[in-house]
Amino acid sequence: MKRFKLFLQKLTPFQLIAAYYIIAVSVSVALLSLPVAHQPGVDWSFMDGLFTAVSAVSVTGLSVVNISDTLTVPGIFILMFVLQFGGIGVMTLGTFVWLIVGKRIGLRERRLIMADQNQYALSGIVNLMKQILLLVLIIEFSGGMILGTYFLKYYPTWQEAFLHGFFNSVSATTNGGFDITGASMIPYSHDYFIQFVIILLITLGAIGFPVLIEVKTFLFSKKGKYRFTLFTKLTTVTYSLLVIGGTIMIALLEFQFFFQDKSWHETFFYSLFQSTATRSGGLATMDVSLFSEATLLILCALMFIGASPSSVGGGIRTTTFALNLLALYHFAKGNKTIKIFKRELHEDDVKKSLVVTLMAFVLCFTSVFILTITERFTFIEILFEVCSAFGTTGLSMGITPDLSIIGKCIIMGLMFIGRIGIVTFIYIIGSKEVKPNYHYPKERVIIG
Amino acid sequence: MKRFKLFLQKLTPFQLIAAYYIIAVSVSVALLSLPVAHQPGVDWSFMDGLFTAVSAVSVTGLSVVNISDTLTVPGIFILMFVLQFGGIGVMTLGTFVWLIVGKRIGLRERRLIMADQNQYALSGIVNLMKQILLLVLIIEFSGGMILGTYFLKYYPTWQEAFLHGFFNSVSATTNGGFDITGASMIPYSHDYFIQFVIILLITLGAIGFPVLIEVKTFLFSKKGKYRFTLFTKLTTVTYSLLVIGGTIMIALLEFQFFFQDKSWHETFFYSLFQSTATRSGGLATMDVSLFSEATLLILCALMFIGASPSSVGGGIRTTTFALNLLALYHFAKGNKTIKIFKRELHEDDVKKSLVVTLMAFVLCFTSVFILTITERFTFIEILFEVCSAFGTTGLSMGITPDLSIIGKCIIMGLMFIGRIGIVTFIYIIGSKEVKPNYHYPKERVIIG
Ligand SMILES: [K+]
Numbered sequence: 001m002k003r004f005k006l007f008l009q010k011l012t013p014f015q016l017i018a019a020y021y022i023i024a025v026s027v028s029v030a031l032l033s034l035p036v037a038h039q040p041g042v043d044w045s046f047m048d049g050l051f052t053a054v055s056a057v058s059v060t061g062l063s064v065v066n067i068s069d070t071l072t073v074p075g076i077f078i079l080m081f082v083l084q085f086g087g088i089g090v091m092t093l094g095t096f097v098w099l100i101v102g103k104r105i106g107l108r109e110r111r112l113i114m115a116d117q118n119q120y121a122l123s124g125i126v127n128l129m130k131q132i133l134l135l136v137l138i139i140e141f142s143g144g145m146i147l148g149t150y151f152l153k154y155y156p157t158w159q160e161a162f163l164h165g166f167f168n169s170v171s172a173t174t175n176g177g178f179d180i181t182g183a184s185m186i187p188y189s190h191d192y193f194i195q196f197v198i199i200l201l202i203t204l205g206a207i208g209f210p211v212l213i214e215v216k217t218f219l220f221s222k223k224g225k226y227r228f229t230l231f232t233k234l235t236t237v238t239y240s241l242l243v244i245g246g247t248i249m250i251a252l253l254e255f256q257f258f259f260q261d262k263s264w265h266e267t268f269f270y271s272l273f274q275s276t277a278t279r280s281g282g283l284a285t286m287d288v289s290l291f292s293e294a295t296l297l298i299l300c301a302l303m304f305i306g307a308s309p310s311s312v313g314g315g316i317r318t319t320t321f322a323l324n325l326l327a328l329y330h331f332a333k334g335n336k337t338i339k340i341f342k343r344e345l346h347e348d349d350v351k352k353s354l355v356v357t358l359m360a361f362v363l364c365f366t367s368v369f370i371l372t373i374t375e376r377f378t379f380i381e382i383l384f385e386v387c388s389a390f391g392t393t394g395l396s397m398g399i400t401p402d403l404s405i406i407g408k409c410i411i412m413g414l415m416f417i418g419r420i421g422i423v424t425f426i427y428i429i430g431s432k433e434v435k436p437n438y439h440y441p442k443e444r445v446i447i448g
Numbered sequence: 449m450k451r452f453k454l455f456l457q458k459l460t461p462f463q464l465i466a467a468y469y470i471i472a473v474s475v476s477v478a479l480l481s482l483p484v485a486h487q488p489g490v491d492w493s494f495m496d497g498l499f500t501a502v503s504a505v506s507v508t509g510l511s512v513v514n515i516s517d518t519l520t521v522p523g524i525f526i527l528m529f530v531l532q533f534g535g536i537g538v539m540t541l542g543t544f545v546w547l548i549v550g551k552r553i554g555l556r557e558r559r560l561i562m563a564d565q566n567q568y569a570l571s572g573i574v575n576l577m578k579q580i581l582l583l584v585l586i587i588e589f590s591g592g593m594i595l596g597t598y599f600l601k602y603y604p605t606w607q608e609a610f611l612h613g614f615f616n617s618v619s620a621t622t623n624g625g626f627d628i629t630g631a632s633m634i635p636y637s638h639d640y641f642i643q644f645v646i647i648l649l650i651t652l653g654a655i656g657f658p659v660l661i662e663v664k665t666f667l668f669s670k671k672g673k674y675r676f677t678l679f680t681k682l683t684t685v686t687y688s689l690l691v692i693g694g695t696i697m698i699a700l701l702e703f704q705f706f707f708q709d710k711s712w713h714e715t716f717f718y719s720l721f722q723s724t725a726t727r728s729g730g731l732a733t734m735d736v737s738l739f740s741e742a743t744l745l746i747l748c749a750l751m752f753i754g755a756s757p758s759s760v761g762g763g764i765r766t767t768t769f770a771l772n773l774l775a776l777y778h779f780a781k782g783n784k785t786i787k788i789f790k791r792e793l794h795e796d797d798v799k800k801s802l803v804v805t806l807m808a809f810v811l812c813f814t815s816v817f818i819l820t821i822t823e824r825f826t827f828i829e830i831l832f833e834v835c836s837a838f839g840t841t842g843l844s845m846g847i848t849p850d851l852s853i854i855g856k857c858i859i860m861g862l863m864f865i866g867r868i869g870i871v872t873f874i875y876i877i878g879s880k881e882v883k884p885n886y887h888y889p890k891e892r893v894i895i896g
């Protein structure tokens with residue numbers, strides 16, 4: 001035990017986070033493998049359990065089984081619990097547990113949380129975690145009540161209505177992307193009220209916790225002169241532009257195809273819902289494999305970009321994408337500094353965003369490459385699955401259950417990395433070193 | 449005329465380079481459209497001429513026509529001339545012309561050449577250009593003589609043998625990638641001597657002019673204590689690793705497929721030749737569309753990386769690729785500086801390499817996206833064509849002649865950008881600005 005503690009203390013915060021996630025997955029595998037969780041006659045393999053657990057802890061939603069045909073009501077509650085666990089983040093929950101058991105939170109623990117949520121300031125972090133948890137629970141409860149009440153018109157008993165209501169609320173808010181209808185949100189593809197609520201819940205989960213906290217602070221500040229941080233401005237604008245841009249692109253690209261026989265409001269809601277889903281929601285009101293290849297490519301790009309940092313989503317994150325574009329633009333302009341919203345970006349952040357994107361490309365390319373060897377699917381199906389896993393989105397063209405063992409392992413790895421984020425991933429694989437303090441003469445080389 | 453001169457002077461060096469290339473293409477279109485260049489009965493459209501000209505000036509080698517069925521012997525000579533023009537670079541030739549007509553080369557012209565060859569030192573640039581031209585001509589002449597003599601055993605007349613010898617020598621050295629056999633190097637797929645010579649010529653062209661000059665200087669330096677520049681070391685090592693790595697990957701991936709019924713030496717030469725071809729040579733000893741999808745993906749990646757800077761090749765360039773990998777590695781290690789070959793890399797070069805790669809990704813993704821809308825080919829065929837054009841490689845799965853007008857325009861654009869390089873391209877599209885000299889407070893944001 002002492003040895004184990006010593007081992008833990010030797011780990012960097014980033015490695016500890018990975019360790020926590022792995023423990024969370026292990027516990028989830030165990031819980032999901034309880035006999036009470038499965039319907040009679042279901043053949044539940046270890047791989048099914050592991051994949052479902054990784055997918056749920058990373059709130060991705062890719063699934064090798066049909067949840068409604070496999071899990072019992074207790075099983076569905078376990079899944080909701082795991083989604084909650086993954087969505088709010090192992091760290092937030094860990095902090096909360098520590099608070100409950102009365103342990104004082106030391107600097108080391110605070111640093112750990114800081115790394116998980118990628119925050120730069122240590123102060124108030126415990127308070128922040130409490131606020132996050134409270135906020136998420138309030139959002140989920142409100143969503144569950146609204147959807148549950150509304151679902152009374154869909155389902156015969158109030159138990160069923162509220163089970164669907166709360167499961168959908170949790171699955172949307174945590175961006176879990178799982179469904180218990182057996183066909184995602186397709187049964188509600190013409191119910192715009194449900195879609196509106198789901199879109200709202202997905203957005204609240206994926207816009208980033210700091211944004212929610214800042215909006216709350218803004219609303220409760222008396223003078224109304226609260227200044228939003230650069231991060232909040234940047235991520236909210238990028239997030240909105242991605243959703244709007246995605247909606248327009250889908251509508252335009254499918255105008256003559258999938259939307260040919262659809263009305264304007266069907267076109268609008270199908271486009272908006274699927275665009276929102278790529279931020280990391282993962283629920284869908286249609287079979288996305290019906291889209292044309294060009295649309296699927298756009299969805300791949302959107303999923304690769306993913307959600308806001310410090311949110312329930314994955315991908316390279318909105319700020320990374322924004323900084324990439326800003327870096328390109330200002331490089332072309334020959335500007336040394338990047339100014340945005342009357343603030344200057346830090347050079348290190350810009351470089352970090354470029355390295356993160358490069359790493360993500362390398363990762364996704366390698367995954368696609370291996371899957372083209374191990375799987376028999378088309379290139380776009382594989383690319384779509386890879387981007388969906390890395391973005392912890394959970395949309396699929398339907399190949400997930402038929403992946404080979406190697407294929408499933410790769411997709412699990414991508415969901416894990418997508419959830420913890422590329423920065424954490426890079427630090428995990430590379431953070432054992434002694435920095436040498438000497439210099440060589442600088443020499444320039446020719447680039448591009 | 450005076451107005452035109454004034455207009456020229458207002459252009460930045462980067463824009464001037466683009467202008468020169470455009471003029472080169474225009475002249476080539478005109479030359480290739482001369483009636484004497486075509487065989488009787490050939491239907492030569494403007495688009496055919498434009499595509500062939502862009503492909504030849506950018507020494508890519510993608511072709512919408514079968515050269516041996518279309519061009520006459522004079523036409524082939526015109527094509528060789530255009531390849532020469534594109535390969536050695538409009539700037540090198542321009543310098544040479546200026547020297548011949550006795551014009552003194554001013555600072556402005558020197559700057560221009562500097563930008564084209566991406567050099568940092570102005571001094572000796574004219575001398576360098578003369579050396580390059582001389583070197584290339586010597587290489588091509590030697591190659592032509594060797595191949596021509598050897599081809600006497602393939603072709604009935606010495607005229608034919610030396611036409612093939614010299615065309616192949618020019619096409620290989622300039623990495624032009626065009627063929628007059630009608631089937632690239634497939635007729636010589638079992639002649640290892642020809643392949644060896646062609647590989648040597650391709651490498652001499654694609655390894656980078658500065659490397660050749662440095663090797664020459666090294667060989668002629670008496671003390672033998674010549675120190676190679678960081679650039680030469682970096683690009684040569686990367687180039688070699690890419691060729692060796694590519695050869696191994698192709699051999700392993702096709703071991704059970706294309707190479708199943710082949711001997712070890714066939715496997716080795718097929719792998720080595722096609723690997724070398726992806727650096728930017730573009731000639732092939734087999735139909736690459738026979739490769740499996742995984743191999744084609746690796747070829748795409750290799751073509752995307754491309755050849756050395758200041759060479760006849762395209763892509764993001766070897767040094768960019770090397771700096772990308774170094775940046776990833778040292779970022780993971782948490783190192784502030786990147787040391788390699790007992791030298792330190794300049795921070796700006798590292799950032800530039802990341803921006804260049806990002807821009808290249810955006811460019812290729814956008815191209816693939818548009819082509820999935822306009823064309824009816826498979827995804828891998830489109831991706832392969834795009835990477836081949838951007839890398840000015842010229843390998844193709846055979847879709848080039850059947851591209852739509854929009855498709856051809858996009859491929860031409862990629863060949864042009866691939867040849868002038870992403871750095872020049874970025875500066876061309878973004879270099880009109882007044883740098884404001886004020887600062888905002890710096891603020892950090894959360895990345896990835
Ligand atoms: K999801």
Ligand SMILES: [K+]
Binds near residue numbers: 508623625728729841
């Ligand atoms: K070529």
